[in-house]
Amino acid sequence: MKTWLSTILFLWVVSTSFSQNKIDKTLKKLNKGSVDYIHIEQLENATNPIFLDAREKTEYEVSHLKDAIWVGYDTFQLDSVTQQLQNKNKEIVVYCSIGVRSEDIGEKLKKAGYTNVKNLYGGIFEWKNKGYPVYDSIGNPTENVHAFNKHWGKLLNAGEKVYDK
16 A cells, blocks of 8 residues: 555656646747746745736636736737736736746736736646646636646646637
């Protein structure tokens, strides 16, 4: 029994490490580093950051971080954000599935004069992989996470993967 539990623990650690390495490689390949990353552990020291979800509405409705404001990606409207967030010095954390789309939105916010914009490293996938809660469209905790597609879904190791029909 002890060997069985050790094997399960080992496989979980290896799969988490493998996913993390794949997220690292993907972000290094696709991002420019134009928006500073914030790692999940660093958020413990943050003072009430505003979370902006840069995924599509269908992804946000499956699950999102608590109290996150949906801003979208293809439908992103800077004017809408500037009306909602008038304090351009407030800490803003933008996230998407792993951190690629959120970098693009973060760039737009910085260009608009927001001074404290961060990109959540690993996005909602890393958030869920590390065991943090996500919430559905009516605010209830859920295990569901929109995995974007089968390719990107390989980076999500926790929760229940949801895909568009």
